[in-house]
Amino acid sequence: MYEKLEEVNEIVKKCTKCGLCKTRTNTVFGTGNENAEIMFIGEGPGADEDREGEPFVGKAGKLMDQAFLGLGIDRSKVYIANIVKCRPPSNRTPLKEEAMACLDYLRNQVMIIKPKVIVLLGNTALKNILGDEYGITASRGKWIEKKGIKYLPTFHPAALLRDESKKIYFWEDLKLVKQEIEKE
Numbered sequence: 007m008y009e010k011l012e013e014v015n016e017i018v019k020k021c022t023k024c025g026l027c028k029t030r031t032n033t034v035f036g037t038g039n040e041n042a043e044i045m046f047i048g049e050g051p052g053a054d055e056d057r058e059g060e061p062f063v064g065k066a067g068k069l070m071d072q073a074f075l076g077l078g079i080d081r082s083k084v085y086i087a088n089i090v091k092c093r094p095p096s097n098r099t100p101l102k103e104e105a106m107a108c109l110d111y112l113r114n115q116v117m118i119i120k121p122k123v124i125v126l127l128g129n130t131a132l133k134n135i136l137g138d139e140y141g142i143t144a145s146r147g148k149w150i151e152k153k154g155i156k157y158l159p160t161f162h163p164a165a166l167l168r169d170e171s172k173k174i175y176f177w178e179d180l181k182l183v184k185q186e187i188e189k190e
């Protein structure tokens with residue numbers, strides 16, 4: 007385990023631990039405040055993210071920004087990362103072995119950032135972090151505490167782009183997150 011995000015990022019940039027290294031343009035490590043109280047974990051980079059090397063820069067990212075703005079969550083105070091750091095071809099769901107190969111980097115990021123809450127965006131994040139017994143429809147909007155970390159699962163912003171009716175739930179879930187970090 008490394009003590010600085012930059013050290014982990016340097017390892018990720020050269021990583022060949024899974025097959026996704028063959029098709030990536032850039033690794034997408036994560037972005038945001040090293041001392042963030044809220045950490046968002048998504049699935050993996052899409053085409054825009056792969057090109058720019060930054061997570062959530064495409065349409066899904068814009069939707070997140072709108073929600074942050076609407077709810078008064080300062081983006082500079084959050085950290086955003088993904089389960090896998092390299093883009094799965096055609097934006098397919100990362101395979102279990104790809105997620106497992108990559109998870110140590112994410113664990114190291116969490117260890118360094120020590121967020122107060124972690125928001126799990128969609129099924130891939132939820133299942134790979136908390137276990138296959140969880141499903142996003144049943145778990146969203148409910149706090150789950152494990153090993154002293156509070157998790158809140160919610161829909162992935164890409165799911166909101168496919169189904170607008172889910173936006174209200176995403177919004178409600180982010181309100182819970184805001185309330186949580188404003189406690190004390």
Ligand code: SF4
Nearest residue numbers: 021024027091092108
């Ligand atoms: Fe390495 Fe993760 Fe990229 Fe796979 S997805 S090559 S484990 S950085």
